[in-house]
Amino acid sequence: MKPKSKAMGRVACLLSASIASLLRGAGSFDEHPYSLSASFKTPMDTLAGLTDWAQGINYVYAITTVVVAIVFLAVSIPLVYAIRRFRVSDEEWGTLVPPKQVHGNAILEFTWTIIPVILLLFIAVPTWQIIFRQPEKHQVPANAMRIEVIGHQWWWEFRYPELGITTANELHLPEKTPVYFEISSADVIHSFWVPQFGGKMDALPGKGAENHLFFTTPVLQHPEKKGGEYYQGQCAELCGLSHALMRFEAVLHEKAEFERWATVFHNPPVVQTDLEKKGEQVFMQCMSCHTIEKTPSADLEKQLLAMTPPAHKAGPNLTDFGSRRMIAAGTRHNTAENFHDWVHDPSSIKPGSKMVSLGLPQADIEAVAAYLRYSTAKTY
Ligand SMILES: [Cu+2]
16 A cells, blocks of 8 residues: 555544544443554554553544544635635735624624634543543552563663562563553653553653553453563653664563463573583673672672662663563564674664673673573573
8 A cells, every 4th residue: 555545544544433432422432442543553553552541542532533623624614615705806806895894793702712612621521531540559459560660771671579570671461450550760751652552651760750650451462372462662752862772562471471471580590501601601791780680690799789779770680681582672683693783882783872892702792692592581
């Protein structure tokens, strides 16, 4: 399809879905989950909302589209009519008399004030309904899973306090589960966004500046597939040089699979070959910024840090790195080649990266690659 006809198709789709949802009436989005643009699905399609929260937003979006379409027609049809009907020729131009003035006509002025007010109410009431579905902290259902989301230039940290898990760039979620995100930032303002799960929440730096987002994770679209379903996430607030490369993936699991992921996460790395053993040694140079839990060096570090509790570590937690599909915050596939390029010169992949090039010899990069990509891989 040409881009133009695709765009037209989408507009038509949105309009018809809008009219359909209006006919269904307010409040019915629960019983009628729909994705407005399933036929044009792309990985970051906000219109293909899957969660209750995303569908609520699309519902307001649909109503707004209908209202603005009505306004558009109510203005443009009389306009086109007037342009044609009252056109004057060059000869008539000098002979025109000004039309009758309506200034001060109370009925007219009242009418064109009240109509926009009513139209705005049509948009405002459902908007409030949806916004107030976001609970206050004390209203969060007891069965909701709590996840801390911390934005860093330019990667995402995810902490599951109830499970004792800290990970990065892959947000693992069980399906059909209410989740309460506590969103903050370690440096500048970021914005947490999984388009298909509904958007967006600013990640603000500073104590007490935490924002929240609550939704119920969707059902798996392809439950027969093992290993989870991947949904694209992206920082949605310009946050510096590599803002556009600050991505992540949300991985949706069947509940039992999620439990397995959460259990095996805590397994220590399995160091098998000599190369991996060497890599474990090389990784000592990376420990100032990265952590791999359940390693001797991590234990030592814990003892040292017990005296001065740590702030954020500068780099992502790599405990389950071998299982990650992507590296460099969701921008490259986790292949040997990409790993090499990343460790060799991070800034060539992400301009301004806060990871420095350590100038490691080739053999050391290969060793640490083996350690990180294989020893820390967890099967679940
Ligand atoms: Cu950002």
